[in-house]
Amino acid sequence: MQRTLAIFCTACAGLISQAHASDGTITFTGNIAATTCTISVAGGSSSGSISLPSISTKALAVASATAGTIPFSIALSGCTGAATQAAIWFENDSNVNAAGRLINTGTASNVDVALYNTSSSSHILIGQTSSTFGSSGMAFPISSGNATLRYLAKYYASGVATAGTVTAIANYTVQYQ
Known part of the structure; x- marks a missing residue:
């Protein structure tokens, strides 16, 4: 009985010291802006669709090749706030994959x-x-309550591409400063 009690007390002491142990503190900071805008992707709503051009597998025959560049924009209008x-x-x-690119869920591979x-060009x-303003997508001026944020999309070969469909989704948030 005494041995069982000693083992129990030793186990409890270990749990107590673990419950009160701390290796550090993390402080999260942020900002919620009062600015609001109406968002339009490709002339539609805040959720839009961008059609990449149809290209040959020859254009993506080696890893790291890019092709089919298409400009797209996200328009902000009626912005209120400072x-x-x-x-x-x-x-x-x-x-998103580990390389920071959008994953293709279509039938084309690589x-x-x-x-x-x-x-x-990168x-x-x-x-x-980083979470620094404009680090994911560059910053654009808001003028007279409007802004047009311009970007490019390209196919990117992660290997020798095979023919098929390409579908990729980017979720985004508008940052204001």
Whole structure:
């Protein structure tokens, strides 16, 4: 009985010290802006569709090849509040691979969709950027309550591409500053 009690007390002491142990503290900070805008993707609502051009597998015959560049924009209108800039934060979720590109759920293989700021030759590293304003998608000015945020989308070969359909989804949030 005494041995059982000693083992029980030792186990309890271990649990008590673990329950009160702390290796550090994490503080989360952020900002909720009073700015609101009406959002339009490709002339529609806040959820739109961008059609990439039909291309040959020859254009994506080697890993890291890109092709089929298509510009797209997200328009903001009727903005209210004090913000003077807007940027898109492309969300990291199950639609994004470890390389920061959009995963193709269509039938073509070895093809991702990469998003670019219009002034950059490197794709936006979705999910691998800091939370700094404009780090996922560059910042654009809001003028007279309106802004047009311009980006590029391209096919990206993760290997030798095979023919088929490409479907990729980007979830996003508008950031205001």
